[in-house]
Amino acid sequence: MTFTPFDLEYHQSLWEQEVDINLTESGVHPIRLDELLDDDSDKVSELLATEINYPHVNGNPELRENIAALYDGAGVENVLVTVGAAEANNIIMQTLMAPGDELLTQTPTYKQVWGIAANSGNVVKSFRLVSEAGWAVDTDELNAGVSDKTKIIAIVNPNNPTGKIMTDDEMDAVVAAADKVGAWILADEVYRGAERLQEEETPSFFGRYDKVLCLGSMSKAYACPGLRVGWLVGPPDIVEDIWRRHEYTTITAGIISNILAAHALSPTVRPRLLKRTREYIRNGFPILEEWMNSQDGMFSYTPSEASAVSFIRYHLDINSTELMEILCREASVFLGAGDSFGMDHHLRVAFGQPRATLEDAFQRIEKTLASLR
Ligand SMILES: Cc1ncc(COP(=O)(O)O)c(C=O)c1O
Known part of the structure; x- marks a missing residue:
């Protein structure tokens, strides 16, 4: 291949x-770093006194609590911290996709999961975001794209590269298409929080359907790409399975990154x-x-x-x-x-x-x- x-x-x-x-x-x-810490001398002292050890493999508890608070109904058991959303995408694909499974994704899109599936020999289908319609989802193509073989519908919302936020109806259409065939939804939401025209944050797919895995990252809305911290949020049993792949892939994100990300996502700094x-x-x-x-x-x-x-x-x-x-x-x-x-x-x-x-x-x-x- x-x-x-x-x-x-x-x-x-x-x-x-x-x-x-x-x-x-x-x-x-x-x-x-100095702008992130903003003269918080306690945090600076804590960082300087940190033993450069392995942190909790699934993310330190404070960080996972702060992440869980971003999703209605989520707790720490729903959260796995990864090395960027890039790792999250990767180990979700490793965990869920088997030979013969199909991936349905958008065009245009950030093509990481597309490439992982293609390189594993899985069939990749796509549905269009229609440029003449302001990047609206082509729901006919979405519905035509699912089959009994569809394991994952992967969407990026807000979308990269178009910056389009799905409407509620479009989100419902994705859920209905997934539900029809029992597929997972992989919702890459790394641009949630980076809204230009509205104050409200983009709604998450979390809680809209039982087979959903949502991704977030420190890289985009929080302007900390060099921390290499991302996460996934989903049902605890599948999070455990994905964690088993995380142990093989990277073991864990770094301890300094865990501390800084927890600080950045705290209710006062975020x-x-x-x-x-x-x-x-x-x-x-x-x-x-x-x-x-x-x-x-x-x-x-x-x-x-x-x-x-x-x-x-x-x-x-x-x-x-x-x-x-x-x-x-x-x-x-x-x-x-x-x-x-x-x-x-x-x-x-x-x-x-x-x-x-x-x-x-x-x-x-x-x-x-x-x-x-
Ligand atoms: C949609 C999307 N997902 C994931 C990533 C990877 O992000 P991270 O820096 O968290 O690994 C990117 C980076 O551009 C992205 O645009």
């Missing part, structure tokens, strides 16, 4: 340290981090939008509702991976290629950065695009 690399992450490995400006990070500009994230997103999008609108019809787009990215159609006759590479080489600006999300002729532009960075990037892109028109 041929191995399919994880296209987006592969290109990030190649380019992110090479360019002047990296606009492929779907979280906002990372927070500094609102400050979400405010910071939303400020970046709410300030950044208008800068992107104003620039796109000044480009003589080069771009069409549906404004994203959450996350720090927008998925933009460009009107040039050139493949998206090729265009991404030209921009890296000539403008030294790195954008996500539509191909990486399953949809050519689009670029994913991250805007959760300071104004000066965005303006510099857009000027450089404009110059390169002018030479290609």
Whole structure:
């Protein structure tokens, strides 16, 4: 069987340290450690006195309590802390998918579980988020995509790369499709909390159906990607089974990361981090939008509702991976290629950065695009 690399992450490995400006990070500009700790001298003392030991393999109790509090009806027994949401996706797939099982997923989407299933020889089907309909779910394709073989319906909500939040009706449609065939829902909710247009957090799939596994992460809404802390929340028996794979895969996230993540998700600190994230997103999008609108019809787009990215159609006759590479080489600006999300002729532009960075990037892109028109 041929191995399919994880296209987006592969290109990030190649380019992110090479360019002047990296606009492929779907979280906002990372927070500094001193800003996270905010002169909390007790926390600094606790960190300095920490033995650099293995923490609880499934996540330290304070962290799991703070995570459980983000889901109505969840307790610590529902939570497993992982090395990023990336590990959570991986070990969920290892635990649930067997040979012959099918995965149903969205297009466009973050293609991690897609690639894991494809590389294991599982059939992957997809349903569209329809660009002409503001990235609404094509429910006919969703319903046509499930069969007795469907083991998991994997969704990313709020979606990466479109930033679209599912409506209640769309969430109900996903639950109904899963229920019809007894499939699991893998709800990757790492952008929950990073809403641009609304104060309410995106509703979770947790509690809407019994066979649901929800993912979260410190990387996006909380601006701490370098902690490498994520989690999954689900029924305790399946969480135990997934934990058994976690022991094989990474054993545990780091102890310093556990402590810092618990601090970041505490009821006093968390609102400050979400405010910071939303400020970046709410300030950044208008800068992107104003620039796109000044480009003589080069771009069409549906404004994203959450996350720090927008998925933009460009009107040039050139493949998206090729265009991404030209921009890296000539403008030294790195954008996500539509191909990486399953949809050519689009670029994913991250805007959760300071104004000066965005303006510099857009000027450089404009110059390169002018030479290609
Ligand atoms: C939808 C989605 N899931 C998972 C991940 C991985 O996140 P983490 O940094 O928590 O491993 C990403 C990262 O971009 C993502 O966009």
